[in-house]
Amino acid sequence: MPTYRVLAILAACVLTPACSPAPAPEAAAPRPATPSPTSSAQGAAQGQAFAAAHCASCHGVARNSLSPIPQAPAFEVIVNTPGLTPQTLATWLRDSHNYPEMMNFEIAPEQLxxxxxxxLTLRNTR
Structure with missing residues (x-):
């Protein structure tokens, strides 16, 4: 068989979709877990209960509430700090009570x- 015929057959096969190998399936990009409204509301309700039980003796934990200890910022003041994000809030919560001479309090990671x-439900919506 002449070389040009072999090349013509190969070219036809490569250019014909039926002869082309199927493209590899693209791996689906993992979808970030987005909390459902119920789980978000549930988490916020658990957080509110935790705040009332463990934080309210020092901080104002409800909207428009003052802190019993003036040096302890109210939650509403904290979450309305310019530039605060959910990530920076979690870091702040984890690291903010590391002054044993002033307070002996730690927030368990599962409570963060x-x-x-x-x-974050106390943020101003302006």
């Missing part, structure tokens, strides 16, 4: 998400 979710 729900407390943060509750606190």
């Amino acid at each position: 998400d729900s407390l943060s979710a509750y606190m």
